[in-house]
Amino acid sequence: MPFNLKIYLEKKRRIVDEALREVFRNPGDCPSALWESMKYSVFAGGKRLRPILCLAAADAVGLPQRAALRIACSLELIHTYSLIHDDLPSLDDDDYRRGRRTNHKVFGDAMAILAGDGLQTLAFEWVSNPSVYSAQNRKNVPRVVNELAHYAGYQGMVGGQVDDVLSERKKPSLSKVLSIHRRKTGALLLSSVKLPALLAGASPRKVSALTEYGRSAGLAFQIVDDILNETGESKKLGKTAGSDRSRGKMTYPSVIGLEKSKREVERLTRRAVQALESFNAKADPLKAIARYMAERTN
C-alpha cells in the first residue's frame, strides 16, 4: 500500500491531541481562570506541525513514542505561549487567530500574559519529568532541555520575535529577513526534529542530518507563510491576508519578490529531503512532510 500523507498526518494529529489532553487532565492547584486561558489557546485548532515533525523524527531514529510525546507536547506549549504573547496589543495586536478570538480578547491582557508565562513553564515541567523515560533516554534529558531552551530563547524564538518587532517599517534586506525567519519560526521547527534524536542518543551524523532537514524545511515553511500572506485568501488562512504588507513586516516576497521566493522554497525543500538520504524508509514521512509544507495552501 503506498504511503498516504493525509492519513499519516491525521493519525499523528490525533495522537498529539490525545497527549495534550493528558497534559491538561488535572489542573491540580491551578486557579481555574488561568487553566481555562491556557487550555483555550492550546486547543484552538492548531495544525500540530511541530509535534508531528517530532513524532516523525522519533520514528526515524527509533525513539519510543511515549518519550517523543513529551517533547512534542512541550514544543506545542511553547509555540502556543509565543502566539498568545505575539497577539497582545503591545505586540502584533491581533484580535483573531485561526478564525477564533485571540486569548487576550477573551481573557484580558493580564491573564493572556500570565497564561503565556504558565505555558512556557509547563513545557519545561512536562519534558523534564524523569519518571516517564527509560534509564537510557533519561540521561539525555538535560541536553534536551538545554537545547529546547536555547532554540526557544533569546538567541532563538524570542530573539526572532524581537527582531521582527523592531524591523517593522525598516528597510528590508535579505540577511535581516533570513535572520528573523531562522529564529522566530525556524529555531522551534529545527528543534522539533533535532530534540528527539538527542533524546534517543542518535549518532552525531544522524543528529546533523535531522538538524539540516529542520533548518531547510523550517525556513521553507516560513517563506511559504510569507507567500500565502501575500497571495492567499483570509478565510482559508484564518487570518487577514496581506496583513504583513500593511504592517510593513519584512518578508521574503517583499525583499526578493514572489517568483524568487517560490524558487527558494523549492531549493530548500530539495535540500531538506536530501539531508535524509542516508536514512532508511522510516524517514519517508519526514520527506513527505517537507514536500507538503512547501505545497500547502493554508
Next chain:
Amino acid sequence: MPFNLKIYLEKKRRIVDEALREVFRNPGDCPSALWESMKYSVFAGGKRLRPILCLAAADAVGLPQRAALRIACSLELIHTYSLIHDDLPSLDDDDYRRGRRTNHKVFGDAMAILAGDGLQTLAFEWVSNPSVYSAQNRKNVPRVVNELAHYAGYQGMVGGQVDDVLSERKKPSLSKVLSIHRRKTGALLLSSVKLPALLAGASPRKVSALTEYGRSAGLAFQIVDDILNETGESKKLGKTAGSDRSRGKMTYPSVIGLEKSKREVERLTRRAVQALESFNAKADPLKAIARYMAERTN
C-alpha cells in the same frame, strides 16, 4: 570568631553577582535591545535573597558551589522575569521598583514582555547545561528542572500571581491570602533551598527538613513584606508604602491585623529554625538568614 551574618550575606551576594555577570557575558545571537532589557532588570539592585538561600542550602548538604550557582542564577532569572511582567500596565502598572524605573518604562511594553519571556527561557537553559555538573549531580538534573518548573509555574508562582490579581478588591480571607503567599513568593523561596538538596542527592529526610524550612521562612518573608508595606517608609522600601492597601490587595495585616501578623512571623521563623535541628553547624547560616528575614526593615 562568632558568625557574622552581615559579612556572610555580603560575601555570598558578591559571588552571586559575579555568577550573574557570567550569565550575561556573551549575548551570542541575541538582539542587542533585548539583551539590554534583560540585563537592566537582572542588575537592578536586587537583594539576591533566593540565590543566597540556595548557596546556604548547598553548603548545608555539601553541594559544590559551582553546581549550586547554576540553580541560584536560574532562580534569580525567574524571579526577575516575574517582576518585569508583574510591573506591566495590564498587571500592577508600577513605574518604579527599588527606586529605579521599571523595565517597561525604559524599554516599552513589547520589549518588557519579551525580555521576561527570554529570562524565563534562559533560566531553564542555564540550569540544564549538562557539562557543568559532576556525573553524580547530573543524573538529578531532570528532577531539579522538573521541580523548578513546578514551583515557578501554574500551580506555583504564576498561579499565585493570577490569584493575587483576581483577589484585588475581593473580600479578604486568611485561607485566600495564605494560598496567594504560599505560591506567589513562597514557592520560589521554598525551591531555593529544596533544589540544591535534590541536585546533591541528599536524603529524603534532609530534603523534607529543608522544604519545611523553606515553606515556613518563605511565608514569614512575605508576611513581613505585607507588614512593611503597611508601616514602612517609601524611601527605604524603594517602592510606595501603603500601595497594597490603596490597591485593595489581600495581605496578612488586612486580614488578621498587624499584631497577629507579627506573632505569625515569629512562629513561622521558629518553625523554620527548628526544621533544621538535625543538621550540623553547616546549617547555621540558614538559621541566621531566617531570623534576618523576619527582622528586616526593608
